[in-house]
Amino acid sequence: MSLDKLKLSKPLVSAMNDAGYISAKEIQAKTMSRIIGGQDIIAVGPEGSGKTTNYVLGVLMKLKYSTDEAPKVLILxxxxxxxxxxxxxxxxxSGNRSLRIIGLYGTGGMDEVIQDLLDGIDIVVATPTRxxxxxxxxxxxxxxxxxxxxxxxxxxxxxxxxxxxxELARSAGKVQHLIFTTVVHDKLSHMIDQFMNFPVTIEVEELGESQAITHELLLYQVPNFKSKISLLNSLLRDDEVFEKVVVFVNSRLTAQKLGKSLVSYKPGEVSVLNPLFFDEEGFDHIEDFKDTPEARVLIVANExxxxxxxxSGVPFIFHFEIPEKKEVFLSRVVKSGDEEVVAITFATDMELVDLRKIEQSLGFKIPVMDLPEDVVVDKPAKAPKIKTVKEDVTAPKGGGAFHDKKESNAKTHNYGIGQKAKMTMKKKHG
Structure with missing residues (x-):
């Protein structure tokens, strides 16, 4: 999309060209006029979608020359x-434009920083704590x-x-708020809800140009660790379908904890690869797990x-936790032969950022499944409203950032996973 669509000033267009930008990103085209118009926005887009450049251009378009000492823009x-x-x-x-900008981060003394602020600043870029x-x-x-x-x-x-x-947002009172994020989830919405009043949410998806050829991928979104355990126990209850399973977690400590939390109906059914302690049920080599008929579930730590x-030869793999490196996930789900595997992933809100990076590499979004009826969803106590340093009666109150979940993500039941898994098994043995 041409930069002309953004309706930028000539100096900004020239600066963009000099910096190597020859076209506008989708998120910039969708939000620039709203930013310049003063609207509150939640802009959602993947890493590399142009979110930072977006608000930098918006600020440079809106910011007028001033000799005021107090900053006009705060970026956290x-x-x-x-x-x-x-x-x-x-x-x-900003080109040759005289721009007074300062960064605030770190710890320790701040006398020099405060003096610079008192001398006059247009834009402050800072970490929230500093x-x-x-x-x-x-x-x-x-x-x-x-x-x-x-x-x-x-x-x-x-x-x-x-x-x-x-605290900073409420202390600032009535200003334009711009939120840029990779994902929107309940904890983020709760923060935004404290100070934004009916923002517009604009979302773009920039997936890879080509789609990877993968095994069958399924995704369950759950709120926390306890809910993951309940979900895994629910699925593994069907031992006719899940006859041989590898469950990946990130740490050996989590592997140990999960091994003790899974329901085992027969001796030796659940084991850990390279367990922390010698007296725990486990294997030193995955081939031993494959060759042991009574061993049905093997928990493996990425660590x-x-x-x-x-x-190979294991029909079901679970990513109980999203690996810290996306390449680890991709190496297990991208097809390299004719073998049929179902790869099932559990993700909490905090893991959605890493999941979006994986989906970018895959070139498609992983289908989201509904939770089985018998899963106990552990819901933590609702977080209280965040108290602020200074309550401004003229400041906009929360409430505008709340959004209902999409219908596909709001259900709490599912009848299809067992049938879907059995169909996969029939393909393998039919």
Whole structure:
């Protein structure tokens, strides 16, 4: 899509061309006019979809020259590396324009930083914790703020920095809010709900141009670890279908815990590969598991695996946890022969970011299954409203960011997994 569609100023178009940008991304085309128009937005897109460039262009289009000391834009990002990357992006696209910008991160003394802020700043790029610390020292003036941006919002939530984000947002009062994230889930919505009022959610999906040829893939979205255990026990109850299963987790400690949590109806049915303790049920080699008829479920930790595991001959694999490296997941699900395998993945909200990266590499989204009726979904107590440093009666109240789940994800029952698995088994043995 041409850059002309964004209706940028000539200096910005020139700066984009000089930086090597020759076309606009989909998310930029869908949100730029709304950003310039002052609308509150939640922009959802995968890594590399142009979210950062999007708001940098929007800010440069809106920001007018001023001699005010107080900043007009506050951008919150997860870490120091992102602070520097965003500042570099502003410097690259601002051209010869005089732009007063500062980064806030790290710990320790802040006298010099506060003095720089008092001298006059247009844009502050900061980690939420550092920005809050400077604000509480009366060094960060939010009275003239016009735009508050939260980038990589899903990472900020994963790192537990919702409180400083909400405190800063509520203290800033009535400003334009722009949220940029890879995924939207309940914990993120709860944070946004504290300070945004009826935002527009715009989502784009940029999958790989080619689709990988994989085994049959299924996905279950569950809230937490306990619910994963309940789901796995529910599925494995059908021992006629799941006659030989490998379950992958990330750590050996989790493998040990899961081994003790799974229901075992026969001696030796559930075992661990390379168990932590010598007296635990387990195998040192996966071939021994394959050759042992009574061994039905083998739990394998990604931790400590120095080479890919030979899972040939095993008709079902479970990713109880999303591997830390997507290449590990892909190596197990991409087809390399005629063998039929069903690969089933469990994912919590916090794991959806890694799952989206995997789906980008696959070139398609993994089908989401409904939970079986007998699964006990462990629902944690509802998080309380986040208290803020300063309550502003003129600030917009929460409520606008709540969204109903899609119908396909809202059901709590399923009748198809057993039949689907049996069909796969019939293909193998028919």
């Amino acid at each position: 990002v997860p870490d120091a590396e992102r602070v520097e990357a965003v500042i570099d992006q502003f410097k690259m696209l 920005a809050r610390a400077v604000y509480l020292k009366l060094g960060l003036n939010l009275n003239r703020l016009q735009i508050l941006i939260v980038d990589d919002a899903e990472v900020i939530v994963k790192q537990g920095m919702q409180l400083p984000v909400c 400590g695996l120095t080479s890919p595991l030979d899972i």
